[in-house]
Amino acid sequence: MTESATQLLLNATESGNIPAAARLRLREHSRIFLAGPPGSGKGTQGPFLGKLLEVPHVHIGDLFRSNVAGRTKLGMKAMKHMRRGELVPDEVTLGMVAERLQDPDTQHGFLLDGLPRNLNQAEAVDDLLATTSGKVDAVLNVDISREESFRRLVGRRVCRNDSSHVAHIMYATPHKYGICDVCNGPLYLREDDTRHTIGARWDVWHAQTEPVVRKYGAEGVLIPISGIGTVSDITERAITALNAYFG
Numbered sequence: 001m002t003e004s005a006t007q008l009l010l011n012a013t014e015s016g017n018i019p020a021a022a023r024l025r026l027r028e029h030s031r032i033f034l035a036g037p038p039g040s041g042k043g044t045q046g047p048f049l050g051k052l053l054e055v056p057h058v059h060i061g062d063l064f065r066s067n068v069a070g071r072t073k074l075g076m077k078a079m080k081h082m083r084r085g086e087l088v089p090d091e092v093t094l095g096m097v098a099e100r101l102q103d104p105d106t107q108h109g110f111l112l113d114g115l116p117r118n119l120n121q122a123e124a125v126d127d128l129l130a131t132t133s134g135k136v137d138a139v140l141n142v143d144i145s146r147e148e149s150f151r152r153l154v155g156r157r158v159c160r161n162d163s164s165h166v167a168h169i170m171y172a173t174p175h176k177y178g179i180c181d182v183c184n185g186p187l188y189l190r191e192d193d194t195r196h197t198i199g200a201r202w203d204v205w206h207a208q209t210e211p212v213v214r215k216y217g218a219e220g221v222l223i224p225i226s227g228i229g230t231v232s233d234i235t236e237r238a239i240t241a242l243n244a245y246f247g
């Protein structure tokens with residue numbers, strides 16, 4: 001796919017007008033986990049890929065952030081862990097996910113972004129799927145180095161209206177200071193995008209989430225891709241890898 005074809009695809013995805021060729025090959029396979037270390041770009045790719053797969057993008061971090069913003073009971077339980085870069089306790093996380101995966105829009109598939117992040121969550125979500133539709137079809141893991149992750153995250157500014165709209169103070173400066181180029185929403189620095197907390201999130205990744213990636217590798221459902229490149233490069237890489245995997 002050329003850069004301009006990819007751009008067309010992204011534009012079409014944005015407008016909801018998705019080329020048939022892009023979606024047809026993926027339609028049968030739609031229970032997908034999206035994994036990757038901090039700053040790998042999952043949250044940016046998720047909405048595009050969800051639209052192409054025609055399934056909801058269920059972003060666990062965003063579900064927590066909206067609970068924190070709404071000061072719900074669940075948000076109050078999650079907040080202190082998120083601030084430290086730790087995982088929110090499984091009993092909180094798994095209850096929220098089990099509820100979301102009962103919603104009618106997820107019955108024909110989902111792109112689950114940010115879960116499972118430890119082996120206990122993997123076992124729980126595998127069991128949950130076994131009681132309904134079967135098992136996870138694929139686990140897409142977007143990989144980047146620790147150095148690149150720090151470069152991206154300390155300068156990242158996220159739109160309050162939509163967390164997939166991101167700017168960077170050095171590499172993708174917004175046209176108007178503090179304002180999202182896509183929707184004019186306010187940009188902010190995520191509380192967990194400080195050097196110390198990014199380090200803590202990487203420790204969690206190595207200790208708790210990499211074993212999950214290895215588990216799905218051993219089960220033959222892992223699709224690893226590099227997260228280095230432009231947003232459209234990575235979307236294209238993900239589509240190519242998913243199509244190759246599903247044949």
Ligand code: AMP
Nearest residue numbers: 060061081082086087088093114115117
């Ligand atoms: P993310 O938006 O994916 O970077 O997630 C932000 C934060 O939300 C993480 O650092 C955790 O504190 C929390 N979080 C996201 N997903 C999970 C999960 N599966 N289990 C526990 N905590 C999570």
